[in-house]
Amino acid sequence: MHWVRSRNGGGVPEDFLYIHEWFDGSKSILADMRHRALRHHAEGIFMAETVFGKTIMLSTGRVVPVRLIGEQHVLDDLGHIPSFADWARSIRPERWMVRRGRIGLRPANDGTEPPPHGPVTALAA
Numbered sequence: 001m002h003w004v005r006s007r008n009g010g011g012v013p014e015d016f017l018y019i020h021e022w023f024d025g026s027k028s029i030l031a032d033m034r035h036r037a038l039r040h041h042a043e044g045i046f047m048a049e050t051v052f053g054k055t056i057m058l059s060t061g062r063v064v065p066v067r068l069i070g071e072q073h074v075l076d077d078l079g080h081i082p083s084f085a086d087w088a089r090s091i092r093p094e095r096w097m098v099r100r101g102r103i104g105l106r107p108a109n110d111g112t113e114p115p116p117h118g119p120v121t122a123l124a125a
Contacts, residue, residue, distance in 0.1 A: 011058035016069060019052060023073050037087040040077055044084070045070035 026038040039047065048070045055063045074081050 010060040010062050011064075015056070015058045019048060019056070019066065019069050020073055022048065022051065023070065036077060037091075040074045041082045041084045041087055045074065045081070 023039050023044070024035070026035040029035060029038070038044070045067055049066050052066045054067070055065050056069075057063050071081060
């Protein structure tokens with residue numbers, strides 16, 4: 001559906017699809033509306049410019065700003081363009097999100113917290 005709005009400037013679905021798929025690619029991580037927290041915000045739109053360039057050329061030869069495509073995608077999904085901070089304020093802080101000490105000096109996991117991410121190979125300086 002996103003490409004329908006995008007094509008108002010001409011082109012075919014394939015001209016835009018890869019950008020829309022990038023915005024929604026986080027569905028592979030979390031298959032509900034929370035996936036949008038990763039890229040559906042102002043910073044995600046600027047990130048799309050970094051990934052795809054400032055503009056793309058449509059099959060018609062017309063040049064379209066990637067930012068415009070990203071803004072329309074986010075507007076279609078959310079009705080407005082939030083900041084990442086707007087999303088982050090909705091994240092409930094958990095104990096495991098806070099660094100509690102040096103790497104390798106963590107207390108043993110008694111099963112009440114998620115395991116640390118990745119193997120511990122050295123102590124922090």
